Every structure is written in structure tokens, then in C-alpha cells.
Amino acid sequence: MGQSHFVGQSGSLLIAGNRRLDIEKVLGLLAGGPVIALGESALFEADHRSTLRDATAFGWLNVGAVFGSATRGLPDSVPGTPFPLNPQRIVAALGLDGLKSVAAATSLRADGEFAELRLRIPANGRRGFFRLIQIDPGESGPPPFVPADAVSFSRTRLDLFLAWQSLENMLVEISPQIGGLVRLSLDSIGKDQDPSFDFRREFLANLGNDVISWRKTPPAGHPPGASYEIALIQSPEPEKLTGAIRMFLRMVPPDLAKVEESTVSGRRVSSLTIQTGMATAEGGAAPTQTVAFAATDGYLVMAAGKRLIEEYLNAAGGAGESLSARRGLAVAAGKVGGFSTGLFGYSNDLEASRQSYEDIRSGKAVDSGLKTAGQMLSALGMARNLDNVGGWFDPTLLPPFADVEKYFHFSVYSGAVDPEGFTLKFFAPVPPGLE
Structure with a gap:
């Protein structure tokens, strides 16, 4: 018997x-009946107060209730695996059973678009994955040496050594055999070159709590892709x-x-x-x-x-104009909590x-997408001729990017x-061309 769907109107x-x-239940609430409304839930009220109150649109999920019913039917083991795996133990080891709710909201404001994602998981219930991503408060804005022409930037205050230890412990809890194999593999790195070499001591123990990265537009001649x-x-x-990395590379066949x-x-x-x-089939280099x-x-x-x-x-870490001096960046950062939350990112959306727009306009992206889709369908035994799909629309009729770039900013x-819990905030200021 198929699933039933109901559609109706009340007022x-x-x-x-x-x-x-x-x-x-909804109809009962509309009629003033004795039904408990979502707004009376303490869990929802906490998220509404912190995240959802002024949203243009929002969504909310009671993860605890969903997880409780979903995990009750899990089997005690997974047959056919080389190592004994208990699905219930996996869920507990990942820490998913500690997640209470997820709240997502978006707002259209006069100065831009704002979005927020809130994962409610109290500190005393964090384990597994949620202990692994424990961000530390601290300076997370772009340092002076990050160039102004960076297309994207991110900085995370995460203790990588503690994160690795949390990952190892999580693997051991999921399966002592898998965790033991990972530890054995780490302990064997470089031993054939130097019996006294300790990868854990030389590499993992020297990882800090500040990860900075940025991406730039590739120069001419850079390998495509x-x-x-x-x-x-x-x-x-x-x-x-x-x-330690050089020691590891000695193990790679030439x-x-x-x-x-x-x-x-x-x-x-x-x-x-x-x-x-x-x-390539034409004899080009791989x-x-x-x-x-x-x-450094x-x-x-x-x-x-x-x-x-x-x-x-x-550049000695300081030449040229810095991203930190970009006009409007500090104001935009203030909309998401500033430069000291422990995680900050930037994207030059313009x-x-x-390049993505011009690839679509030229037809390259469409042709590549259809080719990839055809290969995937063939691999799944569902071969389809997609050659005619490209005729459904003509991307070359799109205007040049110069005509639409006013809609893009950062x-x-x-x-x-x-x-x-954990909070992720996003803000995109109104492009100057639309003010």
C-alpha cells in the first residue's frame, strides 16, 4: 500500500x-482545542529566542525525538564486514545522540542577507564528532599578509592535535580493531628509514591551533582544474x-x-x-x-x-595590499560576531x-556536465543518450558577465x-551597484 498524502485548507x-x-492536531489548535503547541516546547523556545525570532524564514528539527525513534530499530551488528560493527555503538561514538535540535534561519535585511545555523548540543553531552570540532575563541580575522586579491579566505582556531586524539578515540569506540589498525599504521611510518622515528611525536604533537588558508585566481598557464x-x-x-612530511614522502614510490x-x-x-x-586520447599530457x-x-x-x-x-609575509583593509569587511564581520569567534571566512563572490558564469555562457560547463552525467548513468547500467538535452536551452544567449556583475559582491x-552548542552565521552585504 502506498503512502497517503493530504492537502486541505482551513481559512x-x-x-x-x-x-x-x-x-x-493542527486543526485542533486552530479551533482552540487542548493540544500542546510547538511554541510551548522549552527546546523550541530556546532556539526561537536565540536564532529564529526575527527570521524571514526558518526551519527547526527536534533531533532528539527523531533520533530516538530512528535508532531503536538499529541492529546489534552489521553482517559481512571484516571488523565487528555495532550501529548503535557507531551512533553513540559519533556523538549524534547528544544533538538536541537544529535551527536554521534566514533574514532579508536592508543592508544585506543574513543566515544562521544553530546546533544545540550542551557541553556535557559532546563527544565524538562534536568534540573533534571544538573551536576555541580567538583572533580569526585575516592577518596582514593575506593579499587583497584573495578569492576566498578562512581561519580556524582548532587544536589539531586534540582533534586528532578525539578522532582516534572515536575510531576505537566504533571498532577497537579499526582504531588499533590506524594507530599501528601511524606508529610504523618512517620506521624502515629510522627505527627511532616517531611520527606521532614529530608531526601530530607539533600541530597547533591556528589554520589559515586563502585561494587566488590561477594565473595564465596554471593547469586547468x-x-x-x-x-x-x-x-x-x-x-x-x-x-616528518619528508620522511613520509620517502615511502612513496618514485x-x-x-x-x-x-x-x-x-x-x-x-x-x-x-x-x-x-x-587525453589526442596524446596530451596527463x-x-x-x-x-x-x-616559516x-x-x-x-x-x-x-x-x-x-x-x-x-613577500616576507607582508608585501602588497592586505585583505584586512578591504572596504566594508570589518562592518560585515560585525554582523556575524566579529573577528574573534574562532572561525571566520570570506568569499569574493564577484x-x-x-569564471563560472563565463563557462556556463560559453557552453563549456553544460557540455562537461552532460558528459559527466552520461558517464555516471552508463556506469550504473542506465545508459542514456543526453546529446539532445543540450538543445533544450542556449546558454550563449546569456548577457556578458559585465552586464550582471553589479549583482555580485562579497x-x-x-x-x-x-x-x-555550535553556531554558524553568514552575511552578504548589498552590492554597491544595487544600493
Whole structure:
């Protein structure tokens, strides 16, 4: 028997649902009957007060109630797996049973668009995944050395060593065999090169609590599809981090990756180049991606490509105009809690959208999407000829990006942790061309 769906009207209210009893409760509330309303729930009221009150639109989920009914029917084990797995233990280890509610809201304001996501999970109930992402309050705005032409930026105050320990403990709780295998693999790294080498001590224990990254528009000649991003990881001893990575790279077969060494502004730079795809049928070279890394004052620097890390090292961390000086950035940051919540991000939506828009307008993105969809359907045994789909619309009729760029500006987001849960806020100011 198929599922029933009900649609009706009571006064000016349109009601739709798939369970008659729920609809009857709504009708009872409208008639003033003795039915407990959602607004009387202490859990909902707490989220309404903190997140939903002034929203243009919002959604709310009582995760505890949903999870309670969903997990009761879970089996005690998963057959056919190499390691014993208990679904109920997995849920508990991930910490999902500690999540009480999720509230999401969006607001259209005179100065821009605002959105907020709230995960209510009290501190005394956090474990597993939610302990792993425990963000620490602290300076999280763009440092002076982040360039103004960054297309995106993020900074997170997360103790990476403690996060790794939480991940290990979570894996052990899910399956002692899997957790033990991970620990054994870590402990064996580099032992064939140096029996006294300890990857956990040299690498993991030297990870700090400040992760900074930004992305730039790739220069001409950069491999198509290859990332052009740089990241800095704070460390009390960055030289030990780079040494541990080099030790790990010695284990990589030479025919799978190319490792090179160079010196830039007095810094030792190592780079790893790997093949990321197959050579083209026309005989073209296979696509590759290069990752370069070096130790600087207090940070491990990693970049997608030698050129970007050379640019950073040669600038000595401070040349050129800084993103922090961008007009309107500080005001926008204030809308999401400022630069000291522990997580802050920025996106130059104007530049990020430019290339994507032109790819759609030229037809490249449509052709690529149809080709990928066709390959996926074929792999699933559902071969379909999608050649005619492209004729349903003509993206070349779209106006040039210069005609629509006034609708794009920039956006920011922040994340914070408090005793009651996690909050993620987003704000996009009104573009100057629309003010």
C-alpha cells in the first residue's frame, strides 16, 4: 500500500501532510482545542529566542525525538564486514545522540542577507564528532599578509592535535580493531628509514591551533582544474613538521610521484607532483597537481603549486595590499560576531562567480556536465543518450558577465562554540551597484 498524502485548507491556511493525526492536531489548535503547541516546547523556545525570532524564514528539527525513534530499530551488528560493527555503538561514538535540535534561519535585511545555523548540543553531552570540532575563541580575522586579491579566505582556531586524539578515540569506540589498525599504521611510518622515528611525536604533537588558508585566481598557464590555494598551520616547531612530511614522502614510490627540493628566500621548499588523471586520447599530457611546503616562523606553509609558495615566501609575509583593509569587511564581520569567534571566512563572490558564469555562457560547463552525467548513468547500467538535452536551452544567449556583475559582491561567515552548542552565521552585504 502506498503512502497517503493530504492537502486541505482551513481559512487562509493551506495544510499539507502525510499523516492524518498530525493534520488533526493542527486543526485542533486552530479551533482552540487542548493540544500542546510547538511554541510551548522549552527546546523550541530556546532556539526561537536565540536564532529564529526575527527570521524571514526558518526551519527547526527536534533531533532528539527523531533520533530516538530512528535508532531503536538499529541492529546489534552489521553482517559481512571484516571488523565487528555495532550501529548503535557507531551512533553513540559519533556523538549524534547528544544533538538536541537544529535551527536554521534566514533574514532579508536592508543592508544585506543574513543566515544562521544553530546546533544545540550542551557541553556535557559532546563527544565524538562534536568534540573533534571544538573551536576555541580567538583572533580569526585575516592577518596582514593575506593579499587583497584573495578569492576566498578562512581561519580556524582548532587544536589539531586534540582533534586528532578525539578522532582516534572515536575510531576505537566504533571498532577497537579499526582504531588499533590506524594507530599501528601511524606508529610504523618512517620506521624502515629510522627505527627511532616517531611520527606521532614529530608531526601530530607539533600541530597547533591556528589554520589559515586563502585561494587566488590561477594565473595564465596554471593547469586547468588544478587548485591554486595556500594554507598555514601554526606549530611550535614547524621544522619538525616538514621533516616528518619528508620522511613520509620517502615511502612513496618514485613512479607514482615526483619529489623535488629548492630554496626560496633562504627557506627549504619541498614539492610533490602527482598525476591526477589520464592522458587525453589526442596524446596530451596527463593532468598533474603539485603541492609544495616549507617551514616559516611559527607556521607550516603548504601551497598548491610552487609559484604560490614562492610568492608568499618572497613577500616576507607582508608585501602588497592586505585583505584586512578591504572596504566594508570589518562592518560585515560585525554582523556575524566579529573577528574573534574562532572561525571566520570570506568569499569574493564577484570574482568567484566570474569564471563560472563565463563557462556556463560559453557552453563549456553544460557540455562537461552532460558528459559527466552520461558517464555516471552508463556506469550504473542506465545508459542514456543526453546529446539532445543540450538543445533544450542556449546558454550563449546569456548577457556578458559585465552586464550582471553589479549583482555580485562579497560574503562572510563565522563559527562559534558556547556551552549550549555550535553556531554558524553568514552575511552578504548589498552590492554597491544595487544600493
